[in-house]
Amino acid sequence: MTAPALVTLAHGSRDPRSAATVQALAAATRELRPDLRIEAAFLELSEPSVEQVVDRLVAEGHDEVVIVPLLLNEAFHARVDVPRVVRDAMARHSGLLVRATDILGLEPAFLGVLDRRLRDALAAHRVRELDALVLAAAGSSDPLANQAVARLARVWGARHRLPVAAAFASSAPPATGEAVRAFRAEGRRHVAVASMFLAPGFLPDRAAELALEAGAVAVSEPLGAAPELARTILARYAVGAVELVPV
Known part of the structure; x- marks a missing residue:
């Protein structure tokens, strides 16, 4: 059969x-x-x-x-x-x-992919120090979907013993730039952003652009x-x- x-x-x-x-x-x-x-x-x-x-x-x-x-x-x-x-x-x-x-x-196994993508981005920008992380996702009008991203962000931050915030490219606050600025307002100067997107496109590009404008030291590529x-x-x-x- x-x-x-x-x-x-x-x-x-x-x-x-x-x-x-x-x-x-x-x-x-x-x-x-x-x-x-x-x-x-x-x-x-x-x-x-x-x-x-x-x-x-x-x-x-x-x-x-x-x-x-x-x-x-x-x-x-x-x-x-x-x-x-x-x-x-x-x-x-x-x-x-x-x-x-x-x-x-949003499988926990995907955090390993995030880590690899972020390591590549940090190496490309010659960044050796981090004091905060932002997990960027598409965002949804459904609050439960956004809460799932926030939960995964907390798990990811705990793995690295760093403060972490979830940010969204559409439909929900905060945007990536806002999340990066919030950390920098706390005195954290080395903020990296990981892209919880499946593939490149308008939303991941916009999220990366806002993060870098706000002072992020690196933004990773999508999961791929x-x-x-x-x-x-x-x-x-x-x-x-x-x-x-x-x-």
Whole structure:
């Protein structure tokens, strides 16, 4: 019996770096499971669309698909867009079974990726001293999603025994620049910012720009196609594939 196809579903962006990163993450996932059919798709703004990918898989004979949303918070896209995609796919194709898994989320394992990205940024700027950290994320109108970022920030700060603040690129305060200025007002001059974004794009660029203007000593790159993310995708897929098995 053929295993269900795996579709990694990202939001999409007009920035071509974003789609390239999502495709690189799909490729990294394929390296871990070359036996699986793994495709990347997007909700909007980038191609291929999820509809195009699902239609192609069905045309090739796949009748089971597991969608892993590459979303870091449980906000609008996770609650509304992803279920709609599942409904629409099964409505278009008789006999097709589609399951969407839990989102990628904010896994503690991703803190290791943050650390590597931040070390690279600190080395590039020849920074050897830190006295505060800012964890920058997209932000949401859902306060629970923002609280999840704040909790992860506290865990990250405890690991490094440094004060840490969560900051957001949209929808919620504080912005990265505000968070950096708040630490500098306390006398902390070596403030670094880690980017809890999946891929490059407008929001991470804006967050970095505001942080550097405010005096941050370094800003890391987004998470990117890290092996920890690929392994999390496969863990989500495993659960989704089991849910497709008839009881």
